[in-house]
Amino acid sequence: MSGPVNTVDAPTAADCSHPSAPCLEVSESREAQVGRIRVRRALPRKGRRMVGAWCFADHMGPADVTENSGLDVGPHPHIGLQTVTWLIDGEALHRDSLGSEQVIKPGELNLMTSGGAVSHAEEATGHYRGTLEGLQLWIALPESTRHGHAVFEHRADLPQAELGGAVATVLLGDFADQVSPARHDSPLVGVDLNLHDSCTVPLNPEWEYALVVMEGAIGLAGKPLPPGKLGYLGQGRSEIRLDIAGPTRALLLGGEPFEDPIVMWWNFVARNREEVDAAYASWANQDDRFGRVRSNLPLIPTKAPFWQPTRPPRQDRS
Ligand code: MN
Numbered sequence: 001m002s003g004p005v006n007t008v009d010a011p012t013a014a015d016c017s018h019p020s021a022p023c024l025e026v027s028e029s030r031e032a033q034v035g036r037i038r039v040r041r042a043l044p045r046k047g048r049r050m051v052g053a054w055c056f057a058d059h060m061g062p063a064d065v066t067e068n069s070g071l072d073v074g075p076h077p078h079i080g081l082q083t084v085t086w087l088i089d090g091e092a093l094h095r096d097s098l099g100s101e102q103v104i105k106p107g108e109l110n111l112m113t114s115g116g117a118v119s120h121a122e123e124a125t126g127h128y129r130g131t132l133e134g135l136q137l138w139i140a141l142p143e144s145t146r147h148g149h150a151v152f153e154h155r156a157d158l159p160q161a162e163l164g165g166a167v168a169t170v171l172l173g174d175f176a177d178q179v180s181p182a183r184h185d186s187p188l189v190g191v192d193l194n195l196h197d198s199c200t201v202p203l204n205p206e207w208e209y210a211l212v213v214m215e216g217a218i219g220l221a222g223k224p225l226p227p228g229k230l231g232y233l234g235q236g237r238s239e240i241r242l243d244i245a246g247p248t249r250a251l252l253l254g255g256e257p258f259e260d261p262i263v264m265w266w267n268f269v270a271r272n273r274e275e276v277d278a279a280y281a282s283w284a285n286q287d288d289r290f291g292r293v294r295s296n297l298p299l300i301p302t303k304a305p306f307w308q309p310t311r312p313p314r315q316d317r318s
Contacts, residue, residue: 018208018257023234024220029059035073035122037063037132042212042230044264051210051232052188052255055081055262055269056138059214059227065090065132070124074297077283077290078114080146080262080269082139082183084190085110085122086171088214088249090132096120097291100152106134109155109171111182113141117279118150121295135214135251137190139172140262140269145185155182165199166242168192173255176202188255195248200241209233209240209254216248266302276305 027048029040043057044050060071071092085094087106094102094110097119104110112120140146161168161176170180173189193201195216203209211218211231218225220242225231233240235257242250262269265276280302282289304310 019234020236021234022237023232024223025232025234026223026225027230027232029228029230032058034058034060035071036069037061037071040228045230048210048230048232050140050258050262051208051253053140053142053186053258054137054188054190054210054253054255055140055258055264056136057212057230057253058136059212060136061133062089062131063133064130065124066129067126068124070128070132071122072124072297073122074300075119075121075293075295076267076300077117077119077279078112078267079117079275079279080141081114082141082185083110083112083114083120084137084139084171085134086137086192086251087132087134089134090130091125091128092132093123093125094120094152095123095293095295096150096152097293098150098152099294101294102152102154104154107156107158107169109153109158109182111153111155111172113145113151113153113183115141115145115148115150117282117289117291119290119293121293121297123295123297133214135212137253138269139184139188140258140260142186143260146269151183153182155180157181163199163201165197166193166195166201168201169194186256186258189252191252193242193248193250193252195242195244195250198241198243200239201252202239203237203254205236205238206256207254208235208257209237209252211250211252213248213250216244216246218248218250219243219245265305273305273307277308280305
């Protein structure tokens with residue numbers, strides 16, 4: 001999915017602290033529109049730009065889709081990141097410039113590693129009609145792989161752990177002795193928590209963590225965390241107690257604090273503006289860098305980065 005990140009979403013690095021002690025910071029998600037679907041953007045937010053290498057988190061839907069209209073996010077480019085797609089309801093079709101064509105359903109993971117360049121589209125499946133709801137997340141790639149080749153993975157075989165109150169599905173990394181087979185390039189974890197009772201969840205005290213609730217609500221030290229917010233937990237915890245009053249679904253994100261200062265603009269995760277300028281120019285000119293996606297949806301255009309000098313609008317000859 002496309003995540004048009006702008007300066008509202010991505011404040012400067014000065015806003016990005018990694019408290020070394022446990023904390024509970026609750027930030028309000030920002031309502032946005034991606035394709036034709038309403039999303040609640042939990043990351044990046046002012047004051048909380050990343051959690052480990054996780055740098056983007058949209059809770060999309062619930063929305064009604066048909067056989068012919070779904071996310072309807074046309075071809076768009078990415079650099080320097082992995083896209084993680086995780087549905088809790090519905091189906092969507094992923095197509096990319098590697099030639100991948102993959103329907104995703106709840107319980108399955110679509111993971112696209114952009115390396116230096118990839119483009120993709122998210123479409124209706126041609127047969128699913130009903131509700132669509134899920135999460136789209138990005139992970140910033142480390143220096144060692146961010147210029148590498150693009151790769152697409154689909155995982156329908158993710159491991160689960162029973163926590164005595166929750167079924168934990170491990171999307172990425174390892175958690176409660178279960179290891180995801182999906183690729184990750186820096187120390188991190190992503191876990192779907194399907195809670196039917198209050199429980200205690202194991203954490204790595206050297207990592208920072210956050211929770212995004214999709215359904216229900218989680219009580220954290222007596223404070224409720226409902227959908228539409230990010231609950232940032234800081235570092236230094238070996239476990240956390242999650243209290244619930246009814247069935248609850250949440251995503252736990254965690255990882256080693258990501259120390260490289262990143263520049264996020266539109267669909268690009270870079271280290272400086274020159275890299276963004278180059279990626280923007282390649283997409284605007286449709287050169288070969290981002291390949292081609294076999295999609296009937298129109299390419300997503302974008303304006304030039306805000307730091308580029310504005311040119312006078314072209315005079316229409318009429
Ligand atoms: Mn995308």
